[in-house]
Amino acid sequence: MKGVLLVNLGSPDSPTPKDVKPYLDEFLMDGRVIDTPQWLRNIIVRGIILQTRPKKSAEAYSKIWWEEGSPLIVISERFAEKVKNQTKMPVALGMRYGSMSIKNALQELHDQGVNDVLLVPLYPHYAMSSFETVVVKAMEVQAENFPEIRLTTLPAFYKNEDYVKVLSDSIANGLEGFDYDHILFSYHGIPERHIRKSDPTKFHCKIDGNCCKINSVAHHTCYRHQCYDTTELVKAQLNLPDEKVSSSFQSRLAGDPWLKPYTDFEFERLAKEGKTRLAVITPAFVSDCLETLEEIAMEGEEQFKEAGGESYKHIPCLNDNDAWVSLMAKWVNQWEAKEVLPV
Numbered sequence: 643m644k645g646v647l648l649v650n651l652g653s654p655d656s657p658t659p660k661d662v663k664p665y666l667d668e669f670l671m672d673g674r675v676i677d678t679p680q681w682l683r684n685i686i687v688r689g690i691i692l693q694t695r696p697k698k699s700a701e702a703y704s705k706i707w708w709e710e711g712s713p714l715i716v717i718s719e720r721f722a723e724k725v726k727n728q729t730k731m732p733v734a735l736g737m738r739y740g741s742m743s744i745k746n747a748l749q750e751l752h753d754q755g756v757n758d759v760l761l762v763p764l765y766p767h768y769a770m771s772s773f774e775t776v777v778v779k780a781m782e783v784q785a786e787n788f789p790e791i792r793l794t795t796l797p798a799f800y801k802n803e804d805y806v807k808v809l810s811d812s813i814a815n816g817l818e819g820f821d822y823d824h825i826l827f828s829y830h831g832i833p834e835r836h837i838r839k840s841d842p843t844k845f846h847c848k849i850d851g852n853c854c855k856i857n858s859v860a861h862h863t864c865y866r867h868q869c870y871d872t873t874e875l876v877k878a879q880l881n882l883p884d885e886k887v888s889s890s891f892q893s894r895l896a897g898d899p900w901l902k903p904y905t906d907f908e909f910e911r912l913a914k915e916g917k918t919r920l921a922v923i924t925p926a927f928v929s930d931c932l933e934t935l936e937e938i939a940m941e942g943e944e945q946f947k948e949a950g951g952e953s954y955k956h957i958p959c960l961n962d963n964d965a966w967v968s969l970m971a972k973w974v975n976q977w978e979a980k981e982v983l984p985v
């Protein structure tokens with residue numbers, strides 16, 4: 643029997659340093675997130691980052707936490723529930739990190755007689771630190787515990803025509819009534835090194851401003867290209883003028899060079915250039931989370947207004963938007979009926 647496994651990133655169990663620390667430990671000890679040799683990752687993560695970050699992160703989580711729990715988890719649960727209502731197949735939800743494990747979710751499907759699973763990483767773009775780590779983890783868990791289950795992965799869907807339409811409609815809806823003079827597409831950042839590592843040609847991705855515009859097989863795994871493509875596709879769908887739109891990358895950790903331009907620097911640059919009414923869109927995330935609700939909706943507004951901006955709006959992610967749910971249901975049902983996957 644066929645079934646669906648939806649996987650998002652995960653959150654700590656509560657917004658306290660006690661619960662944030664083990665969550666960050668699992669997250670940052672993932673070699674696809676901090677991609678150093680393990681001995682060095684141990685020093686960087688356990689010897690340095692985890693000494694101070696859990697307290698700082700817990701404070702940030704406290705600002706956005708809902709009565710029902712972490713926004714990312716609650717929204718993912720609502721989404722999964724709605725998808726369930728639009729398919730005959732069993733649907734389970736797991737998280738890459740934290741206590742809602744992929745193993746438990748696969749067990750849930752297995753207990754319902756499922757032996758053929760469509761794995762859906764809830765990320766529109768490919769990155770080794772998001773999409774790839776979910777796929778690798780699910781394959782490891784399957785091989786170790788459920789050898790009779792067949793796993794098929796839904797590919798990164800950022801340029802799927804229906805998805806671009808659903809995303810654009812949701813953005814248009816969020817922009818309604820807001821008199822903006824600029825729209826910033828802020829994507830989660832990654833270290834530049836990750837782009838080079840994921841380049842199958844080993845020479846295409848130079849991160850020089852041009853490589854992402856030249857056609858290449860490298861784009862199947864080039865997160866930077868996929869983000870810029872998303873901006874262009876939405877811009878075309880909504881007929882947005884070039885001069886009113888730009889892209890940037892947020893949430894960097896100290897140390898390595900990350901993808902540029904950095905979102906926080908862009909807030910300052912745009913305000914100084916006289917763009918005073920800013921809308922911010924965060925299309926690397928399908929559900930709102932710490933990085934959108936705290937870093938963009940709260941901190942971002944403060945940074946932009948301190949730099950001279952006057953009005954500011956964060957446009958919500960797709961979350962459990964009905965059109966998004968129906969599109970996901972269409973994809974999983976097409977796979978069930980004809981083994982067809984979206985492109």
Ligand SMILES: C=CC1=C(C)c2cc3[nH]c(cc4nc(cc5[nH]c(cc1n2)c(C)c5CCC(=O)O)C(CCC(=O)O)=C4C)c(C)c3C=C
Pocket residue numbers: 651652653654666675676695699712714765769771772830831832833865893895926927930931932933
């Ligand atoms: C080296 C560090 C990190 C990489 C690379 C990275 C890539 C990456 N992350 C997401 C999506 C999310 N990240 C979230 C939180 C978060 N991310 C990092 C670090 C890296 N992410 C940290 C340390 C944290 C935790 C919070 C903090 O201390 O700042 C979240 C939110 C989770 C939540 O509970 O709300 C999401 C979602 C993507 C898509 C990505 C690569 C493209």
Ligand SMILES: [Fe+2]
Pocket residue numbers: 830893
């Ligand atoms: Fe992250």
Ligand SMILES: [Fe+2]
Pocket residue numbers: 846847848853854855860861864866867
């Ligand atoms: Fe590229």
